[in-house]
Amino acid sequence: MKSALVVGGLVVVATVAVAGVSAVTQVVSQDQAADQARAMSANVTCNASLGPVxxxxxxxxxxxxxxxxxxxxxxxxxxxxxxxxxxxxxxxxxxxxxxxxxxxxxxxxxxxxxxxxxxxxxxxxxxxxxxxxxxxxxxxxxxxxxxxxxxxxxxxxxxxxxxxxxxxxxxxxxxxxxxxxxxxxxxxVGLVPDPTGCGQGTGLLLAAPTEGAGKAIEWAMGQLGKPYQWGALTTHQNSFDCSSLMLQAYRSVGIALPRVSRQQYRAGAMLPVDQAQPGDLLFWAYDRSNPATIHHVAMYIGDGKIVEAQQTGVPVHVRPVRFNERGLMAQAVRPGV
Incomplete structure (x- = not known):
């Protein structure tokens, strides 16, 4: 099992390098759209920052x-x-x-x-x-x-x-x-389908991922193959648990996240998980209706993949994600927005 895991890790590292570059390119190219979205939101009275209702x-x-x-x-x-x-x-x-x-x-x-x-x-x-x-x-x-x-x-x-x-x-x-x-x-009952006042969902008023998100992805990808450690310190990069990987990736671009995954769920704008963009955080819970049961967080890198520190014995890796997989919260979170 150990040798198979190492081989699998090498394969993942080799294949995701392209995905990482693609994701970084994608979010950098969205800077102009982000600026436009912020300009629009300055002139619109709504609660776009709340994400979906x-x-x-x-x-x-x-x-x-x-x-x-x-x-x-x-x-x-x-x-x-x-x-x-x-x-x-x-x-x-x-x-x-x-x-x-x-x-x-x-x-x-x-x-x-x-x-x-x-x-x-x-x-x-x-x-x-x-x-x-x-x-x-x-x-x-x-x-x-x-x-x-x-x-x-x-x-x-x-x-x-x-x-x-x-x-x-x-x-x-x-x-x-x-x-x-x-x-x-x-x-x-109230005949108001959009309580935020910003149209269905978040639309264009939710700022797009920025160059910072791309660099956070790049930082997380640089940790591939490092061991998982529950409660890992956030002052070194020898090992990670799920939330420390996210915290340090975004800290590297000047965005502060709380320490644990439950708290990170409140640390940005929310949007439907199937609309996640590179750099957005995805969360898993024992009970999807109760954020207090969140137990895992990962970073979406685009192309249907995430980078994560999953569990003991499994190094930091990239894997495919299905937006309807068991336990995945219905909202993704965009840090720094």
């Missing part, structure tokens, strides 16, 4: 929405109605839907943890209002929006992050689970 498997939002009961859908309609009356953008409605679904299943509960009540499980003892007020959907929705619009930069965050800023949950990642469903409901 849904992060689940295709169809998951529609499937979850179809399971809602009449009272739940009525509360969705009220969230959207009040959001429109207050002239808040559709992104605010999405945040409220995700928060309400996470806290109560979009039901107006008369019970909860400690003195938590209502759709958003607001606590009278924490200044959210009287018990009678927080179980009144009109009051609780308006109160949620009152707090949301005071959150710094809430319009530049993923919806689940803003929901957490309002709710202050001990489980911050759980709000992301309902992003696909909330996005679907905004289109289906």
């Amino acid at each position: 849904t992060s689940g498997p295709p169809g998951s939002g529609k499937n979850d929405a179809e399971k809602l009961k009449e009272d739940q859908r009525a509360n969705v309609a009220l969230i959207i109605q009040i959001g429109k009356e207050r002239q808040l953008p559709p992104l605010a409605w999405q945040i409220a839907i995700q928060a309400g679904m996470t806290e109560s299943g979009l039901r107006n509960l008369n019970h909860g943890d400690r003195d938590s009540l209502g759709m958003f499980q607001m606590r009278p003892s924490m200044g959210w209002g009287s018990p009678a007020q927080v179980v009144d959907p009109h009051y609780s929705i308006n109160k949620f929006y009152d707090v949301l619009i005071k959150v710094p930069n809430w319009e530049q965050q993923r919806p689940g992050e803003s929901a957490q800023d309002v709710e202050r949950s001990a489980f911050p990642d759980r709000y992301h689970k309902w992003e696909p469903m909330a996005a679907h409901l905004i289109g289906n």
